[in-house]
Amino acid sequence: MCVAKKILFVVLDGAADRPAVDKTTPLQAADIPFLDRLAQEGILGIMDVIAPGTPPGSDTAHLSLLGYTPSEVYTGRGPFEAAGVGIDVRPGDIAFRGNFATVKDGLVVDRRAGRISDTHELSEAIRKQLRLDCEFLFKESAGHRAVLVLRGEDLSPSVTQTDPQHTGAMLHSKPKTNDASSRRTANIVNDFTRQVCSILADHPVNRERTLANQLPANAVLLRGVGSVPQLVPFEQRTGLNAAVIAATALVIGIGKLTGMRYIPTKGATGHVDSNIEEKVKNVNKALREHAFVLLNIKGADEAGHDGNFNAKMHFLTRVDAALSNLTIDESTLVVITADHTTPVSLREHSGDPVPFLIRGKGVRTDQTNAFNEYIAAGGGMNRIRGRDMMPVLMDLLGKGTKFGA
């Protein structure tokens, strides 16, 4: 067989960086002999996941990397989070990310309600008592997080959020465009805020928290509003049956909304303590039954957001050790990349290109022998865009879409 048959697409979330300690990056400083070997056997390049200088969100980045055009399908992160936490969203639904928060006299005192860890009972109360002027679904997620989905006719994602994103006044939602659907949706959102505050105010959980000197979770702030897009299933676009292995709701949600099978992993947390060894075991299993496996490993991004160079470096060293247990040969194309750069110096996403490598049958290879931002910039793939990656991989599988004759 002259072409590869399967694809393992590994996203080291936020792994790319800018020069930090001693002008090196965490990828350079980490001990990653397995990735370096893949680099030696494969081809490297750098990639503008969205466009040069544009910091990607994790959502738009993953959509691009999977071959979708975010500008056509993306209106906000809510729909993917909602799908990720298990809500069976439908095209046209309006979805929000939510935070349980502590509000006092209309002012947000803590956006995470003292990092409350279990909002199960509070969410149950909201589900039971809330009455909105449309069908809705509300579900708690990890920690202080939740999602709200509005369903029905005459709804619009063109409304402002209620989360001020820092301490300060809780916001009223306003229509962003002057049409009946947006005005109606803003009204429903504000109604949600009022009713939720009232439902949570005297909830036994909050009374207990106040007695225990913990901040009460007495409001839910909404952000990331988006309309659930109609996405052509990944398998329909590519002919590849696909699975997603990830810890974060967002990536799981993108997998679900593109029709991938979600394979849960015990101990996968999305943090630097995540059970990545178990994830790699699941990848090996998943590749037996799937032609495409998307593996997202989140920890490096978190360390970047925390501004912790050493944590990022050590996590990448641990990732390399875990990935070295992959049981793959040249008939599986392996892609290693990041969805965006999260410099420890910035603590947020930047628009720098990310390094990537492709290893497997048919790849032209190059002279590179290490995987990091600097070496990748001299790789044989030069510089491509995120949206180009899937066509390149499909072509390596011998399934390129020819234009012309």
Add this chain to the structure above:
Amino acid sequence: MCVAKKILFVVLDGAADRPAVDKTTPLQAADIPFLDRLAQEGILGIMDVIAPGTPPGSDTAHLSLLGYTPSEVYTGRGPFEAAGVGIDVRPGDIAFRGNFATVKDGLVVDRRAGRISDTHELSEAIRKQLRLDCEFLFKESAGHRAVLVLRGEDLSPSVTQTDPQHTGAMLHSKPKTNDASSRRTANIVNDFTRQVCSILADHPVNRERTLANQLPANAVLLRGVGSVPQLVPFEQRTGLNAAVIAATALVIGIGKLTGMRYIPTKGATGHVDSNIEEKVKNVNKALREHAFVLLNIKGADEAGHDGNFNAKMHFLTRVDAALSNLTIDESTLVVITADHTTPVSLREHSGDPVPFLIRGKGVRTDQTNAFNEYIAAGGGMNRIRGRDMMPVLMDLLGKGTKFGA
């Protein structure tokens, strides 16, 4: 004079490859001292002729390389083949490529009618006896090939082809869109099929073939339908009077439809046995009278489609020797590239980028000193698209189109 004055654009059709024997490509394995010298004196890069991962057709590739936008002007290969075999096609004509074939009881037994070599008499019979519901032109081409052009009002390229492209039932043409023109065109095509079968059935040539135990050419299969585009002449776009030197009808047709002068070459076959020495002599002559010469050398593509590494390598060695007789100096920009990659491992076009070099006055040059896929990936031009090549060359002639003041 500080800028070059002329351009020689050499397309080594399908010359690019993926790593094959011992991880090398035919370009790497071939002995090409002349091209290596041009590489040393010039600048290299890699090029996505259409887009990363998109396998180009030879038609869309040449259009891109000449600065046209295929997505705007290309509907199918037929128009270019028709122009290439000498039909004076007009914008709006509907043109097909055709194959004389052997059909028995409605089943295609051989798509090439036993590789019949001369269809002159059969074609003459079709021209004389065929009556269609619109003006038409039918012309035989090399071997079993032919072209059909339909002319008149209310015709459409939005119809399916009759060539099944493998043995099996001959297809009925169907409208691809539900409009009167497409329905009418499909009817005309099916009428063509019926009448041609009847004209050829008892033709003396076929009676002789059957007696000699050869397959009769008793049908004509159509494919590659397209509407003849209105192309702004190349000279009007660039100010460069241009000539095309090529063996294949397609490239000749693209030259003709863009208003280039076609200079025929004795012994140019489009195969690995082609008289490329004579082509190079013609290039030297053509450059005296033309500011732009497009030279297409086809053999490497054929060897790629045959999966023959050695044939491809030896042909490229021979091409290099022939090109070393070019009488050009730095005032002529030389471009050497391929229109697409045709890996011997795939036997068809792939979407890998192609290497290119530009040598001549004003070029920045780089550190490269050999012409192949690997070295080019490290060249000073980095990675561009096919559509960018003509603007780059025009700019090197001091004729760039400035944007702004």
